Amino acid sequence: xxxxxxxxxxxxxxxxxxxxxxxxxxxxxxxxxxxxxxxxxxxxxxxxxxxxxxxxxxxxxxxxxxxxxxxxxxxxxxxxxxxxxxxxxxxxxxxxxxxxxxxxxxxxxxxxxxxxxxxxxxxxxxxxxxxxxxxxxxxxxxxxxxxxxxxxxxxxxxxxxxxxxxxxxxxxxxxxxxxxxxxxxxxxxxxxxxxxxxxxxxxxxxxxxxxxxxxxxxxxxxxxxxxxxxxxxxxxxxxxxxxxxxx
Amino acid sequence: xxxxxxxxxxxxxxxxxxxxxxxxxxxxxxxxxxxxxxxxxxxxxxxxxxxxxxxxxxxxxxxxxxxxxxxxxxxxxxxxxxxxxxxxxxxxxxxxxxxxxxxxxxxxxxxxxxxxxxxxxxxxxxxxxxxxxxxxxxxxxxxxxxxxxxxxxxxxxxxxxxxxxxxxxxxxxxxxxxxxxxxxxxxxxxxxxxxxxxxxxxxxxxxxxxxxxxxxxxxxxxxxxxxxxxxxxxxxxxxxxxxxxxxxxxxxxxxxxxxxxxxxxxxxxxxxxxxxxxxxxxxxxxxxxx
Numbered sequence: 001x002x003x004x005x006x007x008x009x010x011x012x013x014x015x016x017x018x019x020x021x022x023x024x025x026x027x028x029x030x031x032x033x034x035x036x037x038x039x040x041x042x043x044x045x046x047x048x049x050x051x052x053x054x055x056x057x058x059x060x061x062x063x064x065x066x067x068x069x070x071x072x073x074x075x076x077x078x079x080x081x082x083x084x085x086x087x088x089x090x091x092x093x094x095x096x097x098x099x100x101x102x103x104x105x106x107x108x109x110x111x112x113x114x115x116x117x118x119x120x121x122x123x124x125x126x127x128x129x130x131x132x133x134x135x136x137x138x139x140x141x142x143x144x145x146x147x148x149x150x151x152x153x154x155x156x157x158x159x160x161x162x163x164x165x166x167x168x169x170x171x172x173x174x175x176x177x178x179x180x181x182x183x184x185x186x187x188x189x190x191x192x193x194x195x196x197x198x199x200x201x202x203x204x205x206x207x208x209x210x211x212x213x214x215x216x217x218x219x220x221x222x223x224x225x226x227x228x229x230x231x232x233x234x235x236x237x238x239x240x241x242x243x244x245x246x247x
Numbered sequence: 248x249x250x251x252x253x254x255x256x257x258x259x260x261x262x263x264x265x266x267x268x269x270x271x272x273x274x275x276x277x278x279x280x281x282x283x284x285x286x287x288x289x290x291x292x293x294x295x296x297x298x299x300x301x302x303x304x305x306x307x308x309x310x311x312x313x314x315x316x317x318x319x320x321x322x323x324x325x326x327x328x329x330x331x332x333x334x335x336x337x338x339x340x341x342x343x344x345x346x347x348x349x350x351x352x353x354x355x356x357x358x359x360x361x362x363x364x365x366x367x368x369x370x371x372x373x374x375x376x377x378x379x380x381x382x383x384x385x386x387x388x389x390x391x392x393x394x395x396x397x398x399x400x401x402x403x404x405x406x407x408x409x410x411x412x413x414x415x416x417x418x419x420x421x422x423x424x425x426x427x428x429x430x431x432x433x434x435x436x437x438x439x440x441x442x443x444x445x446x447x448x449x450x451x452x453x454x455x456x457x458x459x460x461x462x463x464x465x466x467x468x469x470x471x472x473x474x475x476x477x478x479x480x481x482x483x484x485x486x487x488x489x490x491x492x493x494x495x496x497x498x499x500x501x502x503x504x505x506x507x508x509x510x511x512x513x514x515x516x517x518x519x520x521x522x523x524x525x526x527x528x529x530x531x532x533x534x535x536x537x
Contacts, residue, residue: 002322018444052460060457062535064443067450076454079443081535090379096326097315115315118308120467121325124248127380127437129532132463138308195444198531200436201379209444 002095004088005104011179012106012145013085013206014162015188019213020172023061023078027164027173031059031082034146034163041113044136056134058082058143059164066212071220077212080173082164083130083143084197084205085109091122091131091142099140107179107206108147113139127201150175178206248381249470250525253306259517261299261332262368262393266401267292268339269364274405275342275357285346288405289339300332324377328370335363368397375524380531383428384524391420392524396488396517403492403510407500411493414513418489421520425481428527442534453537468530477527480519488516 035058036043045055059082065074085102089109092100099115100122102108111122116139123131123140131142146162149155159166165173176185185208188194194208233241271288274280280288307313317333319326338360346352372393375384395417402410427433440449492509499505 002319054460054462056463057458062453062457063455064439064451065454066445066452069450079535081457093322094325094377096317096319096323096329097312098319099312099315115312116309117312117316118310119306119316119325120308121374123463123467124530125378125380127531128442129464129468129535133308133467135308135463197444198437198441200441201531211444 002092002098002100004092004102007087007102007104007107007179009104009179010106010177011085011087011206012108012150012176013178013185013208014082014145014165015174015176015185015194015208015210016080017172017174017210018077018079019210020170021061021078021080021168022170022172023063024169025061026167026169027080028057028059028061030163030167031143032057034149035141035144042134042137043141044134046135054135056132056141058130058132058141060129068215068220070217071215073215073220075212075215080164081128081130082207083109083126083145084128084203084207085143085145087204087206088202090125090127090201090203094121094125096121108145109142110144110147111140111142113137116140127198127203145175178208248525248528248530249467250522251306253302255518255521255525257299257303257306258371258393259299259396259514259521260302261296262371262397262517263400263514264292264294264296264299265332265335265364265368266397266399267295267405268335268401269361269368269398270401270405272357272360272362272364275352276354276361277357278354280405282346282350282352284405285352286343289343291404292401293336293339293343296332296336324370324373328367328374331363331367331370335360335367338363365394365398368394381528382433383528386427388420388424388427392417392424392520395420396520400510400513400517403496403513404503404506407496411496414489414493414496418485421485421488425523434529434531437531437534439534439537442531451537453535456536464532465536469533469536470526472523472526477523480523484516484519484523486516487512488520492516 032043043056045053047053059080062079062081064079065076068075085107089102092102092109097115097117099112101110118133118138120133123133131140134141149163150160152160161175165175174185176183178186180186189208192210194210196205197209267288271285271292275285304310304313316326316329320330342356342360369390372390376389379385395413399410399413399417402413438447439451440447443451492513495505495509
């Protein structure tokens with residue numbers, strides 16, 4: 001079971017656009033909500049309203065600042081981190097009980113909670129910190145790519161996407177088949193150069209990220225000069241400028 | 248990585264137990280051991296390996312599924328470890344029974360015990376050595392320190408000068424391991440840049456943590472140990488695991504009560520070494536929290 005399948009048919013995953021993400025944590029909240037309302041299987045919280053709360057999440061949003069070497073300015077961006085449903089998923093092969101598995105039909109990496117013994121080795125094997133052990137149920141939790149939504153006959157077709165994609169207010173998250181070159185996500189990856197996280201770990205992530213567009217020196221320089229040029233204004237604005245300059 | 252006492256005790260004690268079993272097996276194969284000693288020392292080895300395995304059981308968050316860990320031997324080193332240890336311990340029990348009842352032994356069983364028991368220690372080490380996420384573990388020095396720590400510990404009561412050689416080999420591998428773990432090239436490819444999809448030398452910092460308090464990832468995989476304390480603990484470990492045992496063996500060769508002291512000192516040293524093995528290991532997820 002922990003042998004990795006080929007997944008020649010479909011490779012479902014997420015495309016996350018860091019240029020669009022505003023770091024609102026909407027995906028985090030909706031993910032927690034969806035994955036905690038399914039009866040027995042909860043993402044637990046401990047001390048949720050007291051000191052030192054600890055909780056299980058399948059998705060976290062980090063905040064970074066980056067030095068733009070062209071403009072010497074600092075730029076900020078937000079980074080949602082969750083399971084990448086890797087083709088060579090090390091979390092699956094290390095599992096001793098067979099609880100961790102990768103689906104052959106669509107490549108989704110899942111945990112069968114009835115088999116998990118909570119040893120935590122899969123979380124150690126994942127380079128991305130995509131797995132969290134639930135301290136109440138004692139089993140490993142991870143992103144399911146909302147496998148209970150995307151194939152659900154009870155939901156209307158437009159809702160058959162992971163809840164993080166559905167809830168993202170800026171459309172920074174897209175869901176699709178990365179094995180199909182004509183899918184929207186594949187086209188966007190090609191067009192804007194989608195990247196892998198830590199490619200050196202040789203996990204071959206299915207999920208791809210679109211990096212923030214880098215602001216050019218000309219553009220950043222022009223922002224300052226626009227303001228200065230206002231002093232040369234003529235007409236009414238010129239009169240206001242001259243009038244204000246007297247004080 | 249979080250230095251959990253249950254895992255440290257597991258690797259130290261089960262390693263020591265399987266080390267004794269390996270040495271008993273080797274001596275049995277070479278016809279260099281009495282039947283009484285086979286029964287006594289196999290019993291001691293059995294005791295420590297079982298204590299170690301019980302300790303690892305306490306690390307599990309969902310103990311009722313522990314039996315299922317024997318199912319995935321095709322891909323999982325942890326599964327291989329579970330199967331190999333149970334298989335090895337069964338043969339030890341069988342061997343003790345045979346020797347106890349017949350008062351003689353089959354020397355060929357000795358080589359099977361030696362190989363199987365050493366393989367079990369190897370599988371334990373591979374649980375850690377297989378992880379690409381932790382480069383300081385992801386090399387063959389990890390199996391080397393696990394196997395020679397176990398064999399050296401196991402040989403103290405059973406061998407005289409041969410145990411000095413094993414201790415020396417362990418000491419050399421241990422120093423090499425620390426030296427390698429300290430090298431800056433250990434994370435030669437990964438950085439916060441590659442973790443976020445940029446190039447390696449990208450200048451990126453976290454300006455706000457992703458959550459309001461600690462979580463499983465930070466508790467388990469982002470453990471910080473003060474460098475100056477780590478160096479001191481290395482000295483303590485080195486002294487009690489190698490220097491004191493080797494000196495005592497040289498000064499009091501073949502003295503049984505001194506041997507007990509030697510083992511105590513050696514195990515304390517190996518415990519500190521294993522504590523550092525975990526505490527100093529840097530996991531790639533820590534880049535996201537830089």
